Amino acid sequence: MSTTTVAHHDEHHDHPTGIMRWLTTTNHKDIGTMYLTFSLIMFLVGGSMILGIRAELFKPGLQLMNPEFFNQLIGVHALIMIFAALMPAATGFANWMLPLQIGAPDMALPRLNNWGFWILPPSAILLTLPFTLALFGVGDGALATGWTFYPPLSVQGGIGVDFAIFAVHLLGISSVLGSINIIVTIYNMRAPGMTLMKMPMFAWGWLITAFLLIATIPVLAGAVTMLLTDRHFGTHFFDAAGGGDPIMFQHLFWFFGHPEVYILLLPVWGFIPQILQTFSRKPMYGYKAQVYSLWAIGALAVVVWAHHFFTAGMPVPALLYFMYSTMAISLPLAVLFYCWIRTMWKGSMSFETPMLFTVGWIILFGIGGLTGLVLADVAADAQYHNSYFVVAHFHYTLFAGGIMGIMAGVYYWLPKMTGHMYNEKLGKLHFWLTAISFNVTFIPQFFVGLAGMPRRIPDYALQFAEFNMISSIGAFVLGLSQLLFVYNIVSCARGGKKATDQVWEGAQGLEWTLPSPPPYHSFTEQPVVK
Amino acid sequence: MKEDQERANKQLVIKLVWIVAGALVFAFALVPLYDVICAVTGLNGKTNSTAELVVPVKVDSTREVTVQFISSVMPGLGWNFFPLENSVKVHPGQVTTVLFEAKNTTSTEVSGQAIPSVTPGKASAHLKKIECFCFVKQTLKPGEVKKLPLRFFISADLPQDVHELTLSYSFFPAAQ
């Protein structure tokens, strides 16, 4: 399909070494590595926080922490997982793989790329700093509103809210810079002959994600800025007494928030079909149908936001509109599921770790989508809203659909990135431990949710005790299993069996024509795609 | 070749920055837009915030609707506040007066602002207030009890399927 000229130019050693190399680097692979490392660290940080929550919920009653601290852990956990773990992981892959996949020498805007990354660590510090400040008697801890910042609670809250607002500003700037870079790279840097409809699916997933990001992150930034001025400068955007409206915040927040859930997943929907075709040893099914479905989902994503607050009060026609438009999203999603399954159909499949994660991902993400359909039903949502059912739903979509997808990508590309094979046995063990303990953690939450256990509450009625205990045990196994993941990545980066250029027998695409690891400057002469 | 590439990149970046700026403007434009949409559709149950000047002459005695009153006090305002009647039955066009009572339970002079809201939302534009304690902020001395009057009517074009509507007041702390 393609011919490539690989330049073995490793003589470019005029770049600085040590920490300065990382601070000043404009190389897409270095930046990709930094994004992925940052993401892994924050995944562990956010995970440890929620283990604190699960420990508290192990038994009814208050044992370990006061309710304020409990609420702070929940909100910061969510913000970290979404903005500092999942999004940077996807951006890390984009940096590493997009130039390789589309035959570009680097990202289009290397310097911007460097800034985009280095904004992240300070914002993660801003987010968590109030915890430390509270230890020294400054303020009363991090934001306690959950990740959704709803007023009036967020207007009344302590300095934690201000820190979180600034952190969100910075994280937003970082995402917007990253997105601009990705769009420009995809539009302008493709190898000659690679038309848009010949692009790898991962590039499509990211292109739509990037457009969603630049269109919705500013709305979130605007909303939290209004919150900030309400808090400190006497405006009344969300204050009913001053003529404002707290419900308006929910509209603004979810106008960003619902597209955000697709922002988190579209990059994954991009590389999953590539993994499937590799391990099924046949081309992906329905390339065009998949591209159109991704666009359809991207477009629908911005017109369904109010399904997150059906219960806040809306006229019936609005309820019906948001219900049916939300349900409509499952149609293009069903097309994607069909294509994924059809890609495997009658393929000569093998189940290395990336494929295990991918197949597990399809099943678990499917459960996430189906339970979302249940929540989209206005009449049912009146019961399920703000219950543990919602928590279980969005963990099937975000942990299974997001994080487990990212893990599939990590195992798939790790040999390409490091030049070594990871430990396959450990990888498989990691998969099974993760998949099983994930279900042990979250299946009980569907049931306690249906039975009426509300979310974001540190204590609960006695009849929920057994299921919460099971869920907590699952969560600790799930958390500890991730240490295997970290170990496997680190030892693979250090050494191991040498990976071939193609790595996987059935791998297709330009990135697999380069050596493993690819040279510092990949394509000095652009490959030509026929 | 390289310069061409850089020029093209720059032009695309500028276009994309315009999208970002547009989205930011859109976010702030949603504030007035939201108010307009709510006023037109009655989405959030807002009612008129200044006195209705035109009083109807005709009373439609063939129809009767129930108007319920509920009250709440927001955190930070040390008042008791409740309607003296929980509900009244009225004919469309009939002008009715009801009383609420507020008591300042603190030892300082405090001001509060009442915010009305009507459900169902589609009825909110049809509840017209002629006189209301919610038009201005109220100030109570320590321990003071005050009767707060509301004069209103239901306009005759209230949708036929509405038989009952609820008017809720929340008292918010207001700056002195």
Ligand code: HEM
């Ligand atoms: C067909 C697919 C889906 C449908 C119909 C759907 C529907 C819904 C609905 C109606 C809610 C609101 C429930 C409530 O609060 O009462 C909800 C919550 C949520 N969904 Fe989904 N969803 C779908 C897929 C997804 C995906 C793919 C993601 C993430 C990647 C996701 C993430 C979330 C999150 C994070 C929440 C909770 C937000 C919060 O209140 O904190 N959903 N979903």
Ligand SMILES: [Cu+2]
């Ligand atoms: Cu949503």
